[in-house]
Amino acid sequence: MASLIRSWIPLLILQSFLVAIAFGSKEAEEFSEALLLKPLPDRKVLAHFHFENRAPPSNSHGRHHHLFPKAISQLVQKFRVKEMELSFTQGRWNHEHWGGFDPLSSMNAKPVGVELWAVFDVPQSQVDTSWKNLTHALSGLFCASINFLESSTSYAAPTWGFGTNSDKLRYGSLPREAVCTENLTPWLKLLPCRDKDGISALMNRPSVYRGFYHSQRLHLSTVESGQEGLGSGIVLEQTLTVVLQPETTSVETNMQPSWSLSSLFGRKVVGSCVLAKSSNVYLQLEGRLGHESKNVDTEIEAHKLWKNADFDLSLKPDRVLRESSSLLFIFDIDKSSDSEPFDLGLTWKLPSKWSCQQAPLQATRFLMGSGNERGAIAILLKATESQEKLPGRVVTDGRCTIKANIFQIFPWYVKVYYHTLQIFVDQQQKTDCEVLKKINVSPSTDKVSSGMLEMMLELPCEVKSAAISIEYDKGFLHIDEYPPDANQGFDIPSALISFPSHHASLDFQEELSKSPLLSSFKEKSLVRSYTEVLLVPLTTPDFSMPYNVITITCTIFALYFGSLLNVLRRRIGEEERFLKSQGKKTFGLKQLLSRLTAKIRGRPIEPPSSDSPAAQSSFLSSKLIFKIILVAGAAAAWQYFSTDN
Amino acid sequence: MLADDMACNARNEYPAQVFNNENHKLNLYGDNVEVDYRGYEVTVENFLRVLTGRHENAVPRSKRLLSDEGSHILLYMTGHGGDEFLKFQDAEELQSHDLADAVKQMKEKRRFKELMIMVDTCQAATLFNQLQSPGVLAIGSSLKGENSYSHHLDSDVGVSVVDRFTYYTLAFFERLNIYDNASLNSLFRSYDPKLLMSTAYYRTDLYQPHLAEVPVTNFFGSVMETIHTDSVYKAFSSKTSNNKINSEMPVNQLSEHDELQKANIPNDELKTEKQKCPYTQMRVDLHEKLEKFENVDTVVNLGIAVMVFVVMISSSLL
Numbered sequence: 025m026a027s028l029i030r031s032w033i034p035l036l037i038l039q040s041f042l043v044a045i046a047f048g049s050k051e052a053e054e055f056s057e058a059l060l061l062k063p064l065p066d067r068k069v070l071a072h073f074h075f076e077n078r079a080p081p082s083n084s085h086g087r088h089h090h091l092f093p094k095a096i097s098q099l100v101q102k103f104r105v106k107e108m109e110l111s112f113t114q115g116r117w118n119h120e121h122w123g124g125f126d127p128l129s130s131m132n133a134k135p136v137g138v139e140l141w142a143v144f145d146v147p148q149s150q151v152d153t154s155w156k157n158l159t160h161a162l163s164g165l166f167c168a169s170i171n172f173l174e175s176s177t178s179y180a181a182p183t184w185g186f187g188t189n190s191d192k193l194r195y196g197s198l199p200r201e202a203v204c205t206e207n208l209t210p211w212l213k214l215l216p217c218r219d220k221d222g223i224s225a226l227m228n229r230p231s232v233y234r235g236f237y238h239s240q241r242l243h244l245s246t247v248e249s250g251q252e253g254l255g256s257g258i259v260l261e262q263t264l265t266v267v268l269q270p271e272t273t274s275v276e277t278n279m280q281p282s283w284s285l286s287s288l289f290g291r292k293v294v295g296s297c298v299l300a301k302s303s304n305v306y307l308q309l310e311g312r313l314g315h316e317s318k319n320v321d322t323e324i325e326a327h328k329l330w331k332n333a334d335f336d337l338s339l340k341p342d343r344v345l346r347e348s349s350s351l352l353f354i355f356d357i358d359k360s361s362d363s364e365p366f367d368l369g370l371t372w373k374l375p376s377k378w379s380c381q382q383a384p385l386q387a388t389r390f391l392m393g394s395g396n397e398r399g400a401i402a403i404l405l406k407a408t409e410s411q412e413k414l415p416g417r418v419v420t421d422g423r424c425t426i427k428a429n430i431f432q433i434f435p436w437y438v439k440v441y442y443h444t445l446q447i448f449v450d451q452q453q454k455t456d457c458e459v460l461k462k463i464n465v466s467p468s469t470d471k472v473s474s475g476m477l478e479m480m481l482e483l484p485c486e487v488k489s490a491a492i493s494i495e496y497d498k499g500f501l502h503i504d505e506y507p508p509d510a511n512q513g514f515d516i517p518s519a520l521i522s523f524p525s526h527h528a529s530l531d532f533q534e535e536l537s538k539s540p541l542l543s544s545f546k547e548k549s550l551v552r553s554y555t556e557v558l559l560v561p562l563t564t565p566d567f568s569m570p571y572n573v574i575t576i577t578c579t580i581f582a583l584y585f586g587s588l589l590n591v592l593r594r595r596i597g598e599e600e601r602f603l604k605s606q607g608k609k610t611f612g613l614k615q616l617l618s619r620l621t622a623k624i625r626g627r628p629i630e631p632p633s634s635d636s637p638a639a640q641s642s643f644l645s646s647k648l649i650f651k652i653i654l655v656a657g658a659a660a661a662w663q664y665f666s667t668d669n
Numbered sequence: 670m671l672a673d674d675m676a677c678n679a680r681n682e683y684p685a686q687v688f689n690n691e692n693h694k695l696n697l698y699g700d701n702v703e704v705d706y707r708g709y710e711v712t713v714e715n716f717l718r719v720l721t722g723r724h725e726n727a728v729p730r731s732k733r734l735l736s737d738e739g740s741h742i743l744l745y746m747t748g749h750g751g752d753e754f755l756k757f758q759d760a761e762e763l764q765s766h767d768l769a770d771a772v773k774q775m776k777e778k779r780r781f782k783e784l785m786i787m788v789d790t791c792q793a794a795t796l797f798n799q800l801q802s803p804g805v806l807a808i809g810s811s812l813k814g815e816n817s818y819s820h821h822l823d824s825d826v827g828v829s830v831v832d833r834f835t836y837y838t839l840a841f842f843e844r845l846n847i848y849d850n851a852s853l854n855s856l857f858r859s860y861d862p863k864l865l866m867s868t869a870y871y872r873t874d875l876y877q878p879h880l881a882e883v884p885v886t887n888f889f890g891s892v893m894e895t896i897h898t899d900s901v902y903k904a905f906s907s908k909t910s911n912n913k914i915n916s917e918m919p920v921n922q923l924s925e926h927d928e929l930q931k932a933n934i935p936n937d938e939l940k941t942e943k944q945k946c947p948y949t950q951m952r953v954d955l956h957e958k959l960e961k962f963e964n965v966d967t968v969v970n971l972g973i974a975v976m977v978f979v980v981m982i983s984s985s986l987l
Contacts, residue, residue, distance in 0.1 A: 114677070157727050164729025167703050169710050174727075204677035205685050206704040219700070229700060233677050233684035507709055508760035567760075 051080035051257075053091040055216050056302040057223045058541040060128070063309065063370065064267065065378055066121040067281055068236060069288060072128060073223060073264040075215055076540040081255040091299055092260065093214040095165060096244060100258055103158045107188070107245045108142040110162060110170075112203040115237030115267070116556070122267070123380025124408075124553050127528045127545045132265040134239045135518035135554040137199040138170055144192045145246075155179065155194045167206040172198055176473050177436055183464055185431035185478030187522055187550050197433070197517040199557040203238070205229050211240055211262065215297075222297030223305070223357070226289045227264070237267040261544070280376065284338065284369030292365035296357045302538055305355040305368060307337070311378025312351045329353075334376055338369035345532040352532055382408040384426050385483075385490070387521040389555035392493065396563040401440075402493040403430065403519060403555065405483075424485035426526075427461075430492070432519040434475040436468040437499035438560060442477070444495040450488050459483060459490075470499065480524075498562050506564060513559040522552040670719075671704050672711040672748075672758050682826055689831045689839060691823045699892070705732050713763045720771045722780060738779040743787070743888040747832065750790030752813060753798060769799035776802040783876070785888045789834045791816045794870040806876040808857060810834035811867035818866050833865045842889065853887075854880035 060072040079092040082101070089097060099105065117133035124133070140162070144154050156174040163170040173179050179196035186195060208229065212219045219227055232238055241263045246256040270283035286292050296303035329344050330337040330353060341353035360366035385405040393399035405428065434440050447459050461480045468475030483490055527548035676687050676698040687698040706715055718724055719734050736742060749756040753765040775781055786807040788796050793809030800807060810817045810832070819829035820836040831839070841859050845851055857880065860869035873880060 160727040161729050164705075164731040167705060167707070167731075169708055171727075172709070200708075202674035202677060202708060204674055205698055205700065206702050206707075209701055209703055229685040230683065508758040 053080065053089065054078045054301050055091045055297075055299055056540050057215075057297060057300050058302075058304050058306060058539065059223045059226070060306045060308060060541060061368070061370075062128075062307070063280060063283075064122050065380060066118070067272075068122075068267050068269050069283055070122070070128075071266045071268060071288065072132065073227070073266075074541045074544075075224070075262040077214075077216075077260040077262075079258045079260075081249045081257045091216045092258070096214060096260055097258060099158070099161060099165075100244065100246065103154045103161070104145040105154075105158065105244070105246070106143045106145045106192075108158075109140070109241065109243045110166070111139045111239055111241040112166075112168070112201070112207050113137065113139070113237075113239035114203045114233075115235070115239075117237055117554075119382060119386055119553055121380070124383035124386070125381040125526075125528050125551055127530055127547075127549045128265075129380075129553075130528050130549050130551050131544075132239055132241065132263060133553060134241065135197060135199065136557055137197065137201040137203075138168060138173075139195075139197045140170060140173060141186070141188075141193060141195040143188060143190050144194075146192070148192065151192050151194065152176070159196070166210050168201055168203075169198070170201075177471065178474065180433045180466070180474055180476040182431055182476065182478060184462075185429050185464065185480075185522075186520065187429075187524075187552065195433070199515040199517055203240075204233065208232070208240060208264075211242065211264075214242075214260070214262065216299040217297035221295060222300060222303060223293060224297070226285065226291050226293060228289045228291055231268065231289045232264070232266050235266040235268045238265065240264045261540075278375040278377075280372040282369070282371040285367050287369075292367040293357050293360055294365045295361045302540075303357050304539065304541075305357055305366070306541065307341070307353040307355070307368065307370070308350055309335075309353075310350045310380060311376075312346075312349060334372070334374050336371045336373065338367070338371070347530055347532045350530070383551050383553055384408065384523060384526060385428060385487075385521070387519075387553055387555050389519055389558060391558050391560065393495075396498060396561065398495065398497050399560070400444075400493050400495045401438075401516070401558065402491055403521075405487075405490040405492075405521070407488050425482045426485055426487070427524050428481045428483060429522045429524055430477070430479045430481065430519060431522075432477045433517050434468060434477070434496070435514065435516065436470055436472070436474050437501060437514065437562060438475075438496045438516055439468065439499055440475055440477070440494055440496045442467070442494070444493075446493050447481070448491040448493075449483060450490075498560065501562065503565055503567070503570075506567075510564045510567075511561075513561040516558040516560060518554040518557050520552060520554055522550050524550065526551040670706040670711045670716065672708070674707065680827075688823065688826070689836070691821060691825075691830065693825075703731075709758075711758060713757050713761050713767070716757070716763065717767065717771050720780075721774045722778065734780070736780050738782055740781050741783045741785070741887050742781045743785050745787045745789075746796075747789040747835065750788070750793060750796060752792050753795045755788070755790055755796055763796075765796050765799045768796065769801065772800060772802050772805060776804070783887065787838075789817060789832050793817060794872075797872065800872075800875060803875050803877070806853070806871070806873060806880075808869060808871035810865065810869055812870050815867040833867075834860070834869060837861075837865065842885075842891070845885075851885050852881050853883045853885055856885055 055075070055077045057076075058074045060070075060074065062070040062072070064070055077092050079089060079097060082097070087097075111134040113134040113136055116136065117129065119129070119133070123129050140159070142155065142158060144151050146154050159173045160171045162168075173196035178198075179194050181191070182193060182195050183189070183191065186193065208227070212224060212227070215224055217224060219225055241261075243261045243263075245259050247259055248256050268288050270281045270287055272281035293305070329351065330341055337353065339355060342356045343354040345352040345354065355366070355368060357366045384407070386408050387403060387405050389401065389403045391399055392402055442465050445456070447454050447456060449459060459481050461482050462478075463480070464476075464478040466473075466476040477494075479492070481490070481492075528551050529548045530542075530545040532542055532545075675681065676685050683693070685698060686693075686696045689695060689697055706719075719732075722734060724733055734742075746755055754762040756762055772784065775784070782804060784805045786797055786805065788794075788807070788809040790796070790809075791811060792813050792815060793811050795813050796809060797805075797807040811834075818833050820831045820833045821829065823830045837860060838856070841851075841856055857869070857871050862868045
């Protein structure tokens with residue numbers, strides 16, 4: 025008995041140990057969805073869809089996924105991607121009206137077209153190959169021509185100017201890529217509920233693509249688990265940001281338009297995605313001052329927040345949060361269903377105006393110069409009115425400065441002369457050392473790699489405007505390298521202006537574990553803005569010239585060889601002689617025959633008609649002369665009648 | 670392969686929507702469209718690479734044809750074309766001998782069992798002049814010297830929305846329902862040169878099976894909408910479906926009728942021949958009786974019940 029018990033005890037201990045391990049390390053996949061709606065000051069509405077999918081470390085969980093898209097986990101494993109962001113954008117983010125300082129605009133105001141950057145976890149020599157294979161895999165996954173980023177002329181390796189400090193980072197951008205339903209469809213297929221259920225069912229394609237700005241973004245990062253040998257988990261964040269204009273029936277132009285989900289998207293939310301851990305709709309209103317000191321908890325006060333003199337919400341929010349000057353209404357859509365669809369509406373009763381907080385400096389970029397030989401690129405940074413109120417002003421040596429990082433890529437056919445860099449602060453030229461603190465230049469190589477420029481400027485806080493200009497020469501492309509619409513011009517991708525000393529975050533003082541959207545807002549993100557894409561017209565060749573050259577060359581060859589052969593081989597009168605010889609040959613036969621017939625008939629022998637060739641030749645020549653006279657007469661008549669007019 | 674982005678073009682009044690008719694009833698650019706090659710990637714080189722399968726290693730599977738020796742491939746090309754060429758991106762051309770060479774390579778590599786080429790351009794029939802590989806069926810919207818025209822202009826969108834050949838092809842398919850067994854012959858004979866303003870010419874010398882026996886679903890698919898229903902599944906017989914064909918399509922009806930007649934004749938022959946052998950006659954009679962039944966399920970159930978009864982009796986007897 026005792027021996028049995030003794031043998032049982034270690035077994036029990038082992039079992040409890042295993043159970044403890046199983047429960048302790050059990051992490052499940054999590055998926056959460058959220059929709060943030062925000063009225064904008066210029067009568068538009070911003071809708072931001074946010075989907076987050078977390079996969080635990082693969083070694084503990086195996087390769088089985090039930091919520092996480094297998095395509096993404098295979099991508100991460102095959103190419104050893106540590107962090108990646110891919111965005112498809114159309115439209116320009118209006119920093120003046122829509123803000124530049126909040127985490128939403130810093131993370132979602134993307135350059136036009138496709139932008140891809142990735143950090144790899146492979147040895148330095150293999151980073152370029154991994155990048156190339158990654159671009160091909162993504163182009164197949166998202167139905168876009170991302171594979172154009174594979175050639176070394178289209179991507180760059182930024183260092184500190186981009187914000188992520190890594191030497192295994194590659195960045196590429198395609199400004200001219202179109203974005204349409206075929207890019208949204210595979211993006212939606214990565215979600216567990218696709219576009220059939222939950223918040224993603226709102227995405228009516230015509231409504232999304234009718235917007236003033238739409239940008240779909242996919243950000244994936246690997247999360248190192250603390251324990252060795254467990255691999256790393258993956259966090260996949262997918263966001264779609266759309267700026268729409270609701271249709272207004274009101275005549276007053278200073279009143280904000282009233283809208284609802286069904287008027288914006290044509291659809292209502294019928295139930296949440298059952299696979300989602302949390303499914304919320306947020307409504308954020310900015311510029312709501314004046315209710316700060318009152319206690320939110322009392323019923324009447326809470327009621328006043330969402331139905332008051334300024335505006336009315338059609339549904340009661342589940343929770344209300346506030347943060348300095350913005351109000352956040354939270355709606356939980358788990359309770360909605362087919363019979364009770366969720367259709368949030370906002371009705372404005374009084375005209376109200378507010379402004380969104382902007383980045384300290386507003387950046388624009390433009391081309392200078394004319395002609396097809398050279399030009400200049402200029403970046404203009406203008407101070408915005410919210411500059412004084414912003415936190416993050418660095419005081420060094422008794423002076424207050426704003427730091428700005430500028431990161432630009434120049435294609436190889438825009439041959440930039442870095443020594444012509446000029447910096448103007450408040451319209452006075454400054455020597456570089458005063459303002460330019462750090463610069464990193466990677467010059468371009470013709471047809472091999474593009475040029476990259478990273479600058480860090482330190483501008484005084486009271487600056488009104490700053491301008492940076494740089495001159496370039498236009499290069500020549502080979503005729504094969506021109507796209508079919510070569511006369512449109514060629515693009516210089518957007519420059520990225522970031523402010524390393526300013527960090528944007530929105531802290532709503534709320535328990536964060538429930539809402540990934542709010543926790544992503546709480547993280548301090550770098551304030552950044554992208555400039556416009558520049559269109560550079562390059563000299564184009566005459567594309568019909570190869571055809572012309574071939575035609576002319578062949579004509580010359582034909583004339584040369586033709587005349588050469590004629591001179592060498594042609595004999596004049598060859599035909600008559602041939603006929604004569606033929607006549608002589610048949611003369612014998614014919615003569616015999618005629619003789620025979622004559623003998624039979626008893627008629628005299630007739631001489632052969634030997635003067636017929638001569639008659640023929642004279643006849644021929646007279647015909648020829650007649651033809652020549654006719655053609656000459658026609659030409660003369662034509663000349664006469666044409667000059668008559 | 671779409672060379673231009675039409676649906677989300679800035680000039681499109683109706684973003685993410687492409688219509689084939691002025692009435693805007695059908696949005697061809699639905700919610701689930703996927704385009705593998707678009708924009709600058711639509712080149713003659715990529716097209717021939719897709720056909721022959723000579724891709725670089727890094728090209729993903731969704732951009733490859735991945736066909737084998739049992740595949741039926743439908744190749745539809747439209748745009749501007751002329752005598753033995755088709756224009757790509759206004760900058761290069763696909764010539765008829767290039768296409769014929771690619772198809773020949775495909776046949777050598779056994780990358781298809783049957784290939785149908787449909788071309789809707791001016792002088793389309795010249796594009797497949799040089800084809801020689803067996804198993805290829807080709808139809809073009811116009812002969813040499815003829816132009817192909819667009820059907821109508823949509824003044825809302827501002828462009829002509831569909832070409833005549835494509836319009837009448839789509840109209841043919843819109844008339845069919847799920848139970849129709851239309852053949853390629855009926856499709857090809859439905860083109861009226863007066864309506865098309867050109868002659869739709871097809872060549873079948875390389876294609877062995879008779880067009881009247883090849884269903885259109887060999888090459889064309891459709892978007893099926895599944896609707897959840899709680900009612901019990903009922904089997905439909907083919908006889909009831911024939912009555913649903915409209916009289917607008919006399920050609921189609923005639924061909925269907927011919928098919929029916931052809932099908933009936935061997936049955937009669939079977940009847941008269943096998944009268945001598947009683948066993949097979951019984952089987953044939955039984956078969957015919959079973960075919961006449963609408964609800965085969967009840968007969969089967971009855972049969973099983975009878976069998977069980979017989980087994981019970983026999984076991985009790987034994």
